[in-house]
Amino acid sequence: MTTLWLRVSLPFCRLPGGLLSTADKWRRVLVPGGKNMRTLGFSDLSFSDLADVPFRAGIHGTSLLYPDHIPTSPLQKALLAAGSAGMALYDPYRHDMVAVLGETTGFYTLKVLRDQMRRDPEGTQILQERPRISLATLDMDKLRSLPEGSFGREYLRFLDVNRVSPDTRVPTRFVDDEELAYVIQRYREVHDMLHTLLGMPTNILGEIVVKWFEAVQTGLPMCVLGALFGPVRLSARKLHVLVSELIPWAVHNGHRAPCVLNLYYERRWEQPLAALRKELGITAVPPCMQGLA
């Protein structure tokens, strides 16, 4: 009875890929990789052999894929996804919960995104060079000195007016692939750029519009969920504006524009914002939101 239950539940509690947990004498006997583990009969092992594995998460192993990586089993990912979705709805100020939701639900979509980036020359460069956007890597004085109307200057204005900083993003922790972890980190860091490109402020309406745009562009489940459930807390009037003008505009632009993750933003600071918008096919900001970003 117990062995039957174990056979059913263990696959959901195992850590991803070939990651070994610290008390792993059971798994060391097998060739790392999924198939072998499943063919091992549980009757071969006594309770003491199973004593340490596999419920113990191996976050202390030397097999972490990147510095902040926390390996999680499928069950943990499912619980995290559900919990973070609930918490994000309950307390919209928990941005880390939105991030966790993105990481736990986006694995396959991130693969698609990464392949899209690989097909584009600028995207490949980004994947190779792995630029990061933070206060340490941005040259604020240089951005401030750029002419009005340039992308860099407008981005800085956006940061100042909305009082946000590029340093408030939590690092990726739950993605089990090093390159995909970078892709989602890049997506998060580019979010502010999208605000600037679309001309949206950081109030709830602006965030929802950007989420719709991102949902169409990236297809990440977190964006889709955010786009669908974000408006639940809006007043009727705002909801009307959203549905009648803003969402169609965002969806239309999302379809027209090429993948926004393929832009090497750090090389385009001097490019005029209007020209960049034309390149991406982003039409004029709807009248109700003009002048707010």
Next chain:
Amino acid sequence: MAAPRSYVLWSYCGRGWSRLVRTCGPRGLHSSLPAGSLGVRFLSQEKHATQTHFGFETVSEEEKGGKVYQVFESVAKKYDVMNDMMSLGIHRVWKDMLLWKMNPLPGTQLLDVAGGTGDIAFRFLNYIQAQHQRKQKRQLRAQQNLSWDEIAKKYQDEEDPLGGSHVMICDINREMLKVGQKKASDQGHKAGLTWVLGDAEELPFDDHKFDIYTIAFGIRNVTHIDQALQEAHRVLKPGGRFLCLEFSRVNNPLISRLYDLYSFQVIPVLGEVIAGDWKSYQYLVESIRKFPSQEEFKEMIEDAGFQKVTYESLTSGIVAIHSGFKL
């Protein structure tokens, strides 16, 4: 024997002879070596003794204290919420059972170590107050004719509702104490409480001061558990009682599997979602696995000098209450 011993004493200058003798004994992390070469034993133990466990990680002993401090500093604000979420409220029953076992009478001096957010201390005060009220009711029923003097005193509320009892709450972590103090003022506990910042391995109290010493869910975070037990022995009065409520080994294999599953799969997720802190709760469940079993801990308590040491496992061994007396 005298020469190697004095060499060892000499290098341990300020530490205290008794503690030196005890740390040189074969216990815990130290390996047992032939008795003749005490000097050699000291040198090789130095290398072994500096490594200890922090959950499933291996860290040096100096690091462990700092890391544990950081864990509790970050969880302090959500500590009570998380306790309720993780144990589904059962921790309240466990703490109540500790108080029932303790059965304190008015006039007891309690020292609650690692009692940061004050759960045991507040329960103690409530228990004593309830006892006191029951005693008064019994007296009233028995003495139907009270003198006017006694009646006047009752109306003026001059008597101490705690009957002279006092609880000293000691914790190494300032944040936990702050949360506890706020809880105390929210719940209206004003008298009979003192908050002290102190280390369980080196308590800032004199010898023979307390009637009861409790440590609830704190002793597994202490770097040197044997030192904490010795300090407990020191500060208790003769006749005093040591009580420890701590996570322990589950005796039933099926429940153990379920418990492992819940601990490692669900608790860190709860920690991340509710408190935004995965690693502290990972440390918590790992530190539970590293703590000795009921029997081993009982032997450690006996080694510290306590008599009549018993333990009671609760909830199939998920927690255990160990009790010992200083006679």
